[in-house]
Amino acid sequence: MRWLSTAALLALIGSAFAADNTASSTSFIPPAPTQLGIVCARFSEDLRIWLPFEKNTYVYDKGTFVDANDTVKHEDFRSYVKLNNTGREEKTYLYHILTHWNDLDDITLFTQASPDLAAPAANTTTQMVEIALHTKEDEVNNINPDLFHALAEWKTINWSSPFEAGWITASQLSSLTRVPYTMGEYFQYVLGQPHPTAILATHGGIAAVTRDTIKKNPKEVYERAFQRFEESPFVNTEVGFYQERLLAPMFSKRYWLGPVGQ
Ligand SMILES: *[C@@H]1O[C@H](CO)[C@@H](O)[C@H](O)[C@H]1NC(C)=O
Ligand SMILES: *[C@@H]1O[C@H](CO)[C@@H](O)[C@H](O)[C@H]1NC(C)=O
Numbered sequence: 297m298r299w300l301s302t303a304a305l306l307a308l309i310g311s312a313f314a315a316d317n318t319a320s321s322t323s324f325i326p327p328a329p330t331q332l333g334i335v336c337a338r339f340s341e342d343l344r345i346w347l348p349f350e351k352n353t354y355v356y357d358k359g360t361f362v363d364a365n366d367t368v369k370h371e372d373f374r375s376y377v378k379l380n381n382t383g384r385e386e387k388t389y390l391y392h393i394l395t396h397w398n399d400l401d402d403i404t405l406f407t408q409a410s411p412d413l414a415a416p417a418a419n420t421t422t423q424m425v426e427i428a429l430h431t432k433e434d435e436v437n438n439i440n441p442d443l444f445h446a447l448a449e450w451k452t453i454n455w456s457s458p459f460e461a462g463w464i465t466a467s468q469l470s471s472l473t474r475v476p477y478t479m480g481e482y483f484q485y486v487l488g489q490p491h492p493t494a495i496l497a498t499h500g501g502i503a504a505v506t507r508d509t510i511k512k513n514p515k516e517v518y519e520r521a522f523q524r525f526e527e528s529p530f531v532n533t534e535v536g537f538y539q540e541r542l543l544a545p546m547f548s549k550r551y552w553l554g555p556v557g558q
């Protein structure tokens with residue numbers, strides 16, 4: 297298991313991923329935008345690695361980057377939308393599903409702007425795209441299978457516990473805003489049924505899914521989740537951490553498990 301803090305992720309500008317941009321653009325023809333949409337959740341990361349896929353990429357910017365100083369032109373992307381910095385990338389993904397409900401692409405790759413957690417399964421955005429294009433029906437393809445973790449935590453979570461260290465950084469913990477319901481209650485509210493014994497949770501907010509997989513749920517499922525975020529408009533709201541865990545099981549019961557270990 298490889299865990300990176302947000303600070304470490306932000307510091308990774310200039311990492312292996314950043315080198316991708318020039319090499320890939322000549323050798324790989326980007327898929328048609330309707331075939332693959334890339335939902336890129338940005339704070340202040342360098343976006344040049346996404347330029348080979350600019351016509352696929354919807355950027356959602358929750359940072360304070362001054363446009364004039366950016367390394368990319370925002371109008372080069374498929375869309376460039378600034379959002380309030382609340383609800384982590386999870387709220388961004390719900391926002392995209394809800395605002396693009398009638399024009400979702402065949403496959404959507406939800407990703408952080410700095411997707412280093414995808415390595416070593418994918419070390420470049422091109423490799424991410426290649427893997428994403430193989431996403432099957434009813435699959436949540438998180439590019440790097442090591443990002444899946446079986447979890448059975450439905451009651452009040454002790455975020456200070458060392459067990460949670462991979463899910464929350466010290467700085468996120470210091471600004472965590474709790475919500476008045478448990479993970480189990482959130483599951484029940486969003487999906488309208490009791491939680492299974494355990495789930496296969498994916499860490500780090502990277503996942504590719506097909507339109508049909510997204511649309512297996514009625515729109516109301518995503519609206520209910522989004523509503524919980526609207527009720528808790530904070531950077532590090534606890535519901536963001538719940539939703540990170542719910543990402544795969546929300547889309548498919550394949551990620552609902554019996555007792556962990558079985
Ligand atoms: C752009 O970046 C430079 C160098 O960091 C800084 O001095 C300048 O104030 C920035 N410009 C704006 C408009 O933020
Ligand atoms: C963004 O935050 C401001 C200040 O809290 C608020 O007035 C505005 O409605 C928010 N915008 C959205 C789209 O939520």
Ligand SMILES: *[C@@H]1O[C@H](CO)[C@@H](O)[C@H](O)[C@H]1NC(C)=O
Nearest residue numbers: 312415416417418419420423
């Ligand atoms: C990514 O880089 C690591 C380390 O160099 C390497 O082991 C791995 O095979 C690479 N992955 C791909 C898909 O090329």
Ligand SMILES: *[C@@H]1O[C@H](CO)[C@@H](O)[C@H](O)[C@H]1NC(C)=O
Nearest residue numbers: 452453454455456457458459
């Ligand atoms: C939460 O975990 C911390 C660190 O292990 C521990 O000190 C604290 O007592 C725990 N809190 C509760 C309410 O269990």
